[in-house]
Amino acid sequence: MSNNYFITNLLNIKDENLNFSDGIYHKVIKGVTYTILTAKLEYSDQVCPHCGSNHNLIKYGFKSSTVRCSRSGDHPVLIDLKKKKMFCKSCNKYFLLESNIVDKYCNISNQVKRHVLSSLTKKLSMKDISADNYISTTTVSRFMAKLDNVFKVDFSYLPEHLSFDEFKSTKDAKGAMSFIYLNSDNHKVIDIIENLQLYFLKRYFLCFPRYVRDKVKTVCIDMYSPYISLIKELFVNAEIIIDRFHIVKLFTNSFNHTRIDTMKEYSTSNIKYKRLKKYWKHFLKPYKLLDPIHFFKRVHFPGKFVSDEDIVDISLDVDKALKNTYYCYQCLREDIEKKDFESFKFHLNYFKDKVSDRMRTSIDTCYYYLDFIKNSFIYDYSNGPIEGINNFIKVLKRIAFGYRNFANFRTRIFITRNLLTN
Ligand SMILES: [Zn+2]
Structure with a gap:
């Protein structure tokens, strides 16, 4: 079989008009060893791109250009491509033959571009991507900038179910925090x-005409009150859902603070202090999942065999308000899990005078937002997907050692989240 067959298959080159018969050599350019292939581009049947004529075409030699390809083994590959130059007698114009492996006026093959694009969807920094493909970071940025237009927002459409959240912004952005929103159905x-x-968000959402905004049925948010006034004003038909994970988080924080406040009433050498400190994970577990039947010797329980359930019961027995706060936390969390709003309301009322000050503040907050919290028991939408994206954003920022340019950062998030799943 011919050299041509091996080379085109090895490098996955689909253009049959390329002829690689001239051989391979290595060359060191700026300290990097390149594998250089020489190829000629010739067509059997040519057509003038200016006038469409396929006769009266005269060969006019070759024009050399260098094309960057995907690497093979350790070395990056360059193709020394000799494109045939033609002269058309019908229209008196010159033209060059073009290959489908590389765009006109470009010396980076489409293969490399595809590879860069797929690398951009992964958790890699721009520097790593450019080094991996032997191109400069500026070139990678340029590819990204070209995609910017693809991600323009369509102001004539909004999905029925939205989810709002925020994340820490880049250094050059106008606000310290940036706002992100997504389609709750397809994420x-x-x-x-x-x-x-608020004024910035209002101005932004006013770009959507009234009839588009009116179609929005639900918006899922965390407990950030400016969102509520924004939604009430601009999305008049939308139900506000307060994300249930944020409600659970509120109670978890209140319980934890109560535990720490109680701990601090004792000296650090006191066994009560030690128990409350060491077994913090046990308190956060749902009570029904604690093991009641297996007894072990435990640190801070001298001379006793205790089960996981005992640990919680004995440790919390030091303070009545703490114990009530714990029960309150467990009950409310279970109600949210079971989506039982009546029971949730009952427990709020039942515990409100029995718990610590911190928990009471959280209960008051719940009363304040009760209508919106109720929606989280009715609808299945949550901010889970958007929190996942925010985690991804954090990772992206960390590997890139912080993004300075907001536009680039925005494009990168769009590429990673929206491009491949389209
Ligand atoms: Zn012509």
């Missing part, structure tokens, strides 16, 4: 806005 990012402030 696609709709847009990222660089400023979280």
Whole structure:
């Protein structure tokens, strides 16, 4: 079989008009060893791109250009491509033959571009991507900038179910926090806005005509009150859902603070202090999942065999308010899990005078937002997907050692979240 067959298959080159018969050599350019292939581009049947004529075409030699390809083994590959130059007698114009492996006026093969694009969807920094493909970071940025247009927001459409959240912004952005919102059904990012402030968001959402905003049925948010006034004003038909994970988080924090406050009433050498400190994980577990039947010797329980359930019962027995706060936390969390709003309301009322001050504040907050919390028991939408994206954003920022340019950052988030699943 011919050299041509091996080379085109090895490098996965689909253009049959390339002829690699001239051989391979290695060359060191700026300290990097390149594998250089020489190829000629010739067609059997040519057509003038200017006038469409396929006769009266005269060969006019070759024009050399260098094309960057995907690497083979350790070395990056360059193709020394000799494109045939032609002269058309019908229209008196010159033209060059073009290959489908590389765009006109470009010396980076489409293969490399595809590879860069797929690398951009992964958790890699721009520097790593450019080093991996032997191109400069500026080139990678340029590819990304070209995609910017693809991610323009369509102001004539909004999905019926939205989810709002925020994340820490880049250094050059107008606000310290940026706003992100997505389609709750397919979890696609709709847009990222660089400023979280209310007047800024209002101005942004007013770009959507009234009839588009009126179609929005639910918006899932965390407990950030400016969102509520924004939704009430601009999305008049939308139900507000307060994300249930945020409600659970509120109670968890209140319980934890109560535990720490109680701990601090004792000296650090006191066994009560030690128990409350060491077994913090046991308190956060759902009570029904604690093991009641297996007894072990435990640290801070001298001379006794205790089960996981005993640990919680004995440790919390030091303070009545703490114990009530614990029961309150467990009950409310179970109600949320079971989606039993009546029971949730009953427990709020039942515990409100029996718990610590911190928990009471959280209960008051729940009363304040009760209508919206109720919706989280009715609808299945939550902010889970958006929190997942926010985690991804954090990772992306960390590997890139912080993004300075908001536009690039926005495009990168769109590429990673929306491009491949389209
Ligand atoms: Zn012509």
